[in-house]
Amino acid sequence: MKKRIKKGFTLIELIVVMAIFSILMVAVMALTGPVQRMFKNTALSEKTYSYANNIQLFLQGKLEYAEDLYVCTSDKIDFDGVNGVDDGDLVKLAEEFRNKHFKNTVGTNDGTNTHYIKGNIHILRLCNNDVVGSDGKVKFKRGEITHRVYDFTSNNVIDPSKTYEEKSELNPAFFNAQDSSYNFNYALGSSNLKIAKMPDAGDLDEETKAKVKENVVYRALDRDMADKTTEISATNLSLSIVLDQKTGGSIDIPAVGTQKACRVFASPVAVQIANLPLTNIAIRCKHNPSPWGLKRPKLEDGAVTLQGDGDVGSAYSETYASADFSFTNDIYFVYAYTDELY
Template structure:
């Protein structure tokens, strides 16, 4: 009887096969690696665009059809010099807005002439973590929306004891969702990111210098923002929420600026001020960016006259805005709507 001998691979043959397989794997990885990195960057870009676009739409929805707007930065409105910008400062800001635009203005309800009521809105773009009106923590990057109700009668001033409502504009999912890995930084103006080498400053001794950092070019150069009522340009920078940026102090050869570690993205939100610009086309050039003229009654029951062009506040006011590009100041916008007057 013949016995059939079973043969297998020799050790050398197995080694050769494994070597060929390894070479093929390396080749496949070399081919697919760039594709995977491109896919990752595309997914990252889509996510950051989605976040920034939602913020832009939120701001545009609030500001585009405002009757008047005051642009402010936190370093210019700490009027009392205590604890940064607090309720007393914001009440003063709201009262200045009320007095300059609505003082003693009146309407007609079909029977009587009466002083008007309305709302003043203040939104805060938080470049720094803070507390809300109830003492709760507010994340850096959040947008707070405060509303004061007011009366146009001169004596009914807004003070720090005037009640208001305040809420967060950005959903908590922006900060607490499983894939929420970004913080949001805001500045007036539009500029580009560029790679920077951090200076040898003692305050930065604990920062990992092997990480690539980028900063906004106009922030590095401390360039001033050219304010325009045509639209408001707001740079929105998305960086990692955990150690995503360092504030570089001013030193020999450099200005103070905020440096962001990768991944980082910037999007510029250009907010059109539609109502203000349409109105500007209907008045003499010297008054084109003044507020709406309304009937006014200096004393109750007295005569009613029309506000002069020069008696109304600025439709686009930047008196309290620092023009220098900066991420350390919080941004504030004070505004109102015509259709909320009654």
């Protein structure tokens, strides 16, 4: 019986096949790489949109039915000029709010007997910086929203010696979960993301230069790039919420040509504009951008009269808010609800 010998690949044929296979693998990787990045960026965008949208809904729920509102930034309410905005500054702010809107105001339970009304003044803080406690430890992380409540009686000064607890309002998972890889940035006013011009390396200090990533697109908010003001009012109150990567996501850069000094964000980055309708204030004041507060009965010198024009402050005030579009300052909202008065 004749034995058959099966012929296999020659060495040259094997080398050719392996070379072709390698070329195909490189081509496949070149195609799948961008697709994988696209899916990754899409997933990141969906998550950041969800986070920002939750914050928008939270703020709308808190402020929509406020009876009176102060909008403030931290650079304007450090009244004593010591250690930034502290408990004493916020008590002073709450007391001014009480004095402007509720001083000596009265109500009645039975239509006959009057009494000085009681209620609550709320202060929300949007943290653009870590909040460090007296022990030197971080008390609230950048991006958190905190809440304080100051109870008052209309004829008494708010007690500065009392402790008013500050609590975080957002889900801790936003900041402590394993995949919480984002920074939250807040700025008054609405703005859109645009591709930013990056300065030459020689125009940056060493610390900033080390943060710049190669082959990464950087974006900034157009209002920040052009040094425009916030342009907020009682009928146009809005907030820009930017979520960027926690590590190396944002850099403050100097001016480049006509582009002003601004904060740039590395991709992926998302912005959500939170429009904050002040329903009670707008309806009551017929959509006046600078409305006066609600006039209430007051008791002074044994007589009950209606508060006059000089007795009540604005229903909406941004006296203590910087006009600059900025991510540097913490943002404060001071407000009260009529349904909490008794």
